[in-house]
Amino acid sequence: QSVLTQPPSASGTPGQRVTISCSGSNSNIGSNTVNWYQQLPGTAPKLLIFRNDQRPSGVPDRFSGSKSGTSASLAIRGLQSEDEADYHCSAWDDRLNGWVFGGGTKLTVL
């Protein structure tokens, strides 16, 4: 049972816009910034979004993040086949004094 809640799956067709939600509580998302990781099949997770809405160098601007209260969202516009991956949200939890993750969302490009 993950501390942060994500939908287990999401899907879209090429060119569409898809959003993935991440729900937490006051001790994690409500108090700290949210990061998103992309995990392509058979590979290690890679930083996709940091500090709620910042993109590391090299990440296309098709990817965007947002946060409101105790929830966060990852949006992907202009969906491409290479976006098919697992997406994980994460935040520091002040009550647990540690990092917590969502269960991950498997994105399928139809």
Place this chain on the structure above:
Amino acid sequence: QAQLKESGPGLVKPSQTLSLTCIVSGGSISSGSYHWNWIRQSPGKGLEWIGEVDHSGGTNYNPSLKSRVTMSVDTSKNQFSLELSSVTAADAAVYYCARSYYSANYRSWFDPWGQGTLVTVSS
């Protein structure tokens, strides 16, 4: 550009201790305000943070694993290690090491990550 790589046995017997090492290249493990983390992913499951260690050996563990986890750092070899005792089948997972930055009141994100190493628990 720092790079991390995990190493260690891919097979551990139940009740024994899992031991992994993460070698850091492209930067000193002693430089900056970094935490060196272990994160695992059970087959088909989400990510689970195991714990963190800083360059001076200060540690912080996931409360759910704290009684079985020991993390250490070897600055002379630019590497850090994980020991997980009394393993069971539930500990079978891909284990990743990752770096995070911290300051007085801020925790950043995990970047970069190692490639991961699969650990199987079986007699």
